[in-house]
Amino acid sequence: MKKIHLISLLLLAALAGKAQTDGTRFIDELMAKMTLDEKIGQLNLMSAYDFVSAKTVNAKDQNIALINQGQVGAFYGLKDIDRMRSLQQLAMKRKNKIPFFFGMDVIHGLETTYPIPLAMASSWNPDLIRDYARHASMEATSLGINWLFSPMVDIAHDARWGRVAEGAGEDPYLGGIMARSYVEGYQGTAQIPMPIHSAIACVKHYALYGAAESGRDYNTVLMDRPTMMNLYMRPYYEACKAGAGSYMTAFNEFEGVPATANHYLIHDLLRTQWRFKGLVVTDATAIQEMTVHGIGDLQEVSARALKAGVDLDMNSQGFLKTLKKSLQEGKVSEEDINKACRHVLEMKWRLGLFQDPFRYLNKDRARQNVYTTEMKAHSRRVAQECQVLLKNDQQLLPLAPNKRIAVVGPFANNAEDMQGSWAMSSHSKESVTIYEGIKEAVAEAGGSVTTAQGSWIVSDSLTESTLVNGLLGFFIPNYKPVAVHERPLKALIQEAVNAAKEADIIVACLGESNAMNGEGASRADISIPEPQRELLRSLKETGKPVVLVLTTGRPLTLTWENDHIPAILCSWSLGDQAGRAIADVLFGKVNPSGKLTMSFPRQVGQCPIYYNHKSTGRPHPDHAPYRKFTSCYIDVVNAPLYPFGYGLSYTSFQYTPVQLSHATMNRDKGSVVATVNVTNTGTREGMTTVQLYIHAKQSTSTRPVKELRAFRKINLKAGEKQTVNFTLTPEDLKYFNHDLQYVCEPGSYDIMVGDNSENVQTAELKVL
Numbered sequence: 001m002k003k004i005h006l007i008s009l010l011l012l013a014a015l016a017g018k019a020q021t022d023g024t025r026f027i028d029e030l031m032a033k034m035t036l037d038e039k040i041g042q043l044n045l046m047s048a049y050d051f052v053s054a055k056t057v058n059a060k061d062q063n064i065a066l067i068n069q070g071q072v073g074a075f076y077g078l079k080d081i082d083r084m085r086s087l088q089q090l091a092m093k094r095k096n097k098i099p100f101f102f103g104m105d106v107i108h109g110l111e112t113t114y115p116i117p118l119a120m121a122s123s124w125n126p127d128l129i130r131d132y133a134r135h136a137s138m139e140a141t142s143l144g145i146n147w148l149f150s151p152m153v154d155i156a157h158d159a160r161w162g163r164v165a166e167g168a169g170e171d172p173y174l175g176g177i178m179a180r181s182y183v184e185g186y187q188g189t190a191q192i193p194m195p196i197h198s199a200i201a202c203v204k205h206y207a208l209y210g211a212a213e214s215g216r217d218y219n220t221v222l223m224d225r226p227t228m229m230n231l232y233m234r235p236y237y238e239a240c241k242a243g244a245g246s247y248m249t250a251f252n253e254f255e256g257v258p259a260t261a262n263h264y265l266i267h268d269l270l271r272t273q274w275r276f277k278g279l280v281v282t283d284a285t286a287i288q289e290m291t292v293h294g295i296g297d298l299q300e301v302s303a304r305a306l307k308a309g310v311d312l313d314m315n316s317q318g319f320l321k322t323l324k325k326s327l328q329e330g331k332v333s334e335e336d337i338n339k340a341c342r343h344v345l346e347m348k349w350r351l352g353l354f355q356d357p358f359r360y361l362n363k364d365r366a367r368q369n370v371y372t373t374e375m376k377a378h379s380r381r382v383a384q385e386c387q388v389l390l391k392n393d394q395q396l397l398p399l400a401p402n403k404r405i406a407v408v409g410p411f412a413n414n415a416e417d418m419q420g421s422w423a424m425s426s427h428s429k430e431s432v433t434i435y436e437g438i439k440e441a442v443a444e445a446g447g448s449v450t451t452a453q454g455s456w457i458v459s460d461s462l463t464e465s466t467l468v469n470g471l472l473g474f475f476i477p478n479y480k481p482v483a484v485h486e487r488p489l490k491a492l493i494q495e496a497v498n499a500a501k502e503a504d505i506i507v508a509c510l511g512e513s514n515a516m517n518g519e520g521a522s523r524a525d526i527s528i529p530e531p532q533r534e535l536l537r538s539l540k541e542t543g544k545p546v547v548l549v550l551t552t553g554r555p556l557t558l559t560w561e562n563d564h565i566p567a568i569l570c571s572w573s574l575g576d577q578a579g580r581a582i583a584d585v586l587f588g589k590v591n592p593s594g595k596l597t598m599s600f601p602r603q604v605g606q607c608p609i610y611y612n613h614k615s616t617g618r619p620h621p622d623h624a625p626y627r628k629f630t631s632c633y634i635d636v637v638n639a640p641l642y643p644f645g646y647g648l649s650y651t652s653f654q655y656t657p658v659q660l661s662h663a664t665m666n667r668d669k670g671s672v673v674a675t676v677n678v679t680n681t682g683t684r685e686g687m688t689t690v691q692l693y694i695h696a697k698q699s700t701s702t703r704p705v706k707e708l709r710a711f712r713k714i715n716l717k718a719g720e721k722q723t724v725n726f727t728l729t730p731e732d733l734k735y736f737n738h739d740l741q742y743v744c745e746p747g748s749y750d751i752m753v754g755d756n757s758e759n760v761q762t763a764e765l766k767v768l
Contacts, residue, residue, distance in 0.1 A: 003352030019192035023349040026341060033096060038339040042073035043319040045312045070094055071320055073344050076103035078766035079143040085361045093358060099357035101348055103147035105424040107166055108141050112375040112576055116420040116553055119386040121168035122594040124689040124713050125321035126181040133384055135183020138197045142369035144361045146351050149202045151182035153235035160215025162521030163419050165553030172231055172532040174706045176238035183242040193352025202238040207252035207265050208220055208232055212252055216522045221252040229736040246279040256294050260286040261301060266309035276686055278733035279343045281312040288316035298322055298478045303331040303456025307320035311340040371427055377575055383574040383581030388594035389648040393566040396545055398588025399505055400648060401445035404538040406503035407435045408454040408496040409510045410549040420573025421518025421553055434509050439581025441587050455535040457513055461485040467515040493535050506539050506546045526604050527557045540564055555600040560643060593687035599640035610645035611757040640692040645691050645756035651682030657761050658753040664766045667730050667744045668754035672765060674726045676753045690724045695750040706757055
């Protein structure tokens with residue numbers, strides 16, 4: 001069987017190589033026939049019809065005129081097959097018949113909405129991510145979309161930044177594993193043309209967007225190169241190694257140059273050192289926005305972006321309007337334009353669009369593969385594994401289904417806010433709410449469920465109206481705004497308290513709406529908004545046990561909640577099947593196994609906060625009280641409320657001390673096996689993620705206090721024991737020193753294994 005499999009792989013490689021050669025020949029011949037204007041036109045990415053970044057008069061007519069003039073290379077923002085076919089037909093009327101490809105932000109599903117990426121990362125299950133990506137790619141391609149603006153792999157240390165919802169959290173190693181899984185799931189094999197169910201991944205945002213100062217979206221990034229390479233760049237690199245077909249530039253600057261024109265980031269690092277051969281696209285209007293950064297007019301910044309290695313201009317039309325003039329003035333060369341044009345055409349060849357421009361535009365596939373029963377069941381399966389149990393005093397959870405339960409709060413029976421940010425589904429109102437999921441779960445057990453809204457989402461009615469209506473009003477013609485704060489807060493709270501008094505258990509559904517996280521949704525205060533906290537305090541005062549279920553797209557400050565509420569479940573935003581998946585965990589059908597991939601601060605003033613920080617010359621123990629002349633706060637301990645890697649279970653696990661197969665290892669070769677035995681000491685079957693961290697005690701450049709280097713998720717029955725082995729090589733100990741050399745240095749290393757970044761056992765390894 002192995003021999004047959006090897007022959008199959010060799011055959012596929014040979015066929016891919018032939019297809020690549022055929023593609024090179026085809027593109028050479030095509031470009032020889034293209035005019036300069038047509039080549040520049042291929043570098044123009046447009047939003048489709050009325051899906052535009054800024055509303056314009058006659059946008060549809062303007063787009064069609066550009067198509068007829070050969071001045072559009074691709075479109076994004078459509079999932080209507082009839083309209084996409086009409087656009088492709090216009091392209092086929094042109095002399096050279098160069099087809100379009102169609103892009104879309106498929107962040108966590110399209111019509112079938114899955115948990116947000118931060119939630120999926122909390123599963124610590126790369127196979128789950130890869131499987132999700134296969135499903136999402138199948139659904140997207142069935143709707144004509146063959147280019148996915150995903151995965152977002154930005155590492156983020158600051159929960160104030162709303163876009164943490166779209167990423168994998170604060171760790172570069174874990175982020176790199178997840179980035180590979182997304183790319184492999186979306187793109188599948190290297191076959192050319194790509195299988196009809198596969199799409200090109202677009203890795204974003206290149207680079208360092210997650211390090212925006214103060215957590216404020218689109219803000220400046222200040223960083224040295226060793227920090228960049230050690231703490232931020234690994235996920236971008238792993239996506240490249242996995243074969244990602246495209247990258248999207250970031251809005252921020254780096255070293256005084258916006259990322260979209262940053263020659264070092266795009267040309268030197270991505271294209272030269274990493275040998276990336278695919279397509280680089282800007283984010284929406286990023287070229288135009290560089291004029292606001294103050295580095296030149298539209299012509300100047302467009303030329304700089306092209307010279308840096310950008311191929312496709314999203315929405316700015318800077319390439320379209322200025323490159324011809326820049327060529328005449330010697331600011332760009334014809335070779336620069338040809339290189340970018342070739343990257344666009346190569347992607348179209350890879351997608352099989354020259355052979356069949358309409359291969360993705362098949363309504364039968366849409367009927368078979370979009371928002372199906374199977375897709376929704378898979379979304380529920382993923383959502384079950386993403387939730388993180390933060391607190392469970394006296395084993396309040398799981399709940400008995402025969403109890404009287406009051407499900408209250410603004411997210412108790414709120415379908416659309418189960419979706420999360422960047423949800424693109426036309427079925428958002430069909431999401432299963434928490435109330436509906438709990439009601440369904442207790443139906444056959446004799447329990448009962450009541451619900452009440454309980455509070456406003458935020459205090460200010462204008463803010464809440466903007467959150468609820470802002471984006472919808474922008475994109476939906478004749479949208480009728482939803483009224484907010486129609487009822488007094490006190491009346492809402494009293495209604496919820498009355499329901500709670502008649503119940504045995506209170507499930508308080510609080511947190512953030514879709515619009516409170518995601519792009520353009522930075523928060524200076526990341527606590528639960530005050531109206532909701534007032535509700536929670538009132539529920540606590542009833543004396544009934546309270547379970548807090550958090551709908552959120554970011555870590556929140558939960559110090560009061562942790563001190564006063566007996567059970568806290570961070571459900572994140574789970575998508576279509578949120579209510580059922582949450583009920584599965586609340587009633588113990590599923591044992592929670594999620595682990596945090598971002599630290600939860602105690603106070604917002606701790607932000608940015610992350611486990612893999614460096615030591616100072618005057619370190620302070622993370623959990624120790626204030627001591628003057630050390631690196632600490634007067635009013636709060638250094639440690640997060642819930643650390644990276646943390647998450648509880650309905651069972652318990654015991655770890656033996658970590659053992660090393662050898663006490664020494666040569667820095668040039670060899671390996672060491674770290675071993676730990678894990679036993680399920682509870683009464684339920686459950687999963688846990690065994691995490692391995694390293695710390696270099698001496699090095700030529702400073703290193704973090706801990707660095708994740710391996711993990712394994714295991715399932716154990718009650719009483720079962722499993723031996724977990726991690727093989728470490730010099731590669732696992734390498735880092736970029738101050739000269740940007742990637743080295744494993746001699747010295748002593750702590751090898752730490754445990755169930756979160758704070759709860760570890762340590763063995764010492766000497767590297768010779």
